[in-house]
Amino acid sequence: MKNAQHDLKRLPRSFRKVSFGLLLLTVLFVVLSTTHTLSLDKEISKQITISTLLLSLLLLALTKDKAEDERLQKIRLKAYTASFIYGVTLAIINPLLNLVFDGSFLSDMEVNQLLITMLLFYFIVFQLLKARS
Amino acid sequence: MKNTLKIERAIKDMTQDALAAEIGVSRQTINSIEKNRYVPSTVLALKIAKVFGKTVNELFELEAED
Structure with a gap:
């Protein structure tokens, strides 16, 4: 098919x-x-x-992955989604965190930092979901 | 969705590894399907059914909450 x-x-x-x-x-x-x-x-x-x-x-x-199949692809999609939501949420709450801790509402987070944390978050979620399923 | 994969495998005296190799997925995927943690795609369900010489409906059954 x-x-x-x-x-x-x-x-x-x-x-x-x-x-x-x-x-x-x-x-x-x-x-x-x-x-x-x-x-x-x-x-x-x-x-x-x-x-x-x-x-x-x-x-x-x-x-x-060593054994890439449809189950792993589904897990990957879930991890990508979680990572995207994490990135957007972080971009939204970062100015608020700055306001609380530094007293400035302006965000000093760089795009690179955001992307690195999103990728790391993706790996964590992917491994967790893989271990659980 | 529940399935009779484990029973059919036992009848055919087939290991998870052997079934996985035959349909081109990992052993973990077969394990997940048997434990109802993963619902296979239509293509994969048809491949599994073909291995056991059954129809998909004979192997997989919808539950009330599905």
Whole structure:
């Protein structure tokens, strides 16, 4: 039977190694930057760290699981949804949290920070749902 | 929705692993279906029914709350 509802396209399992390699490089870069072995501008270092971290987390999120099937795809969709709701909620309540703790209503949360926390939240929810189902 | 998957598997003396391999899913998925924690798609239900030589209706049954 030709599947009318196309499955979520995912990256091959080998990308998991690429992702962890990139994550390791990011950690190495942070260590080298903080110990001043690399003489890069602080803002540039921060941007490189965030970009590589985001890329490695995204690759990991898009990579196939060992036993990828329809049940896992359903779990993934639930985790994506939860992560999206978490991101929007965080963006809404962040100014309020700032007001309570810093006395300023303006949010200083960067898009990168939000995306990293959303991806981390996705991994947590995905693993929890996978373990429970 | 309840199902008789475990019984049918026992009749056929088939492990969860063997059934999973035959229909191309993970063993955990078969386990989840048997424990009523996951409702399979129509395609997967048809594949399972084909393995046991039964119809989907013979394997899966709606419950009052469905």
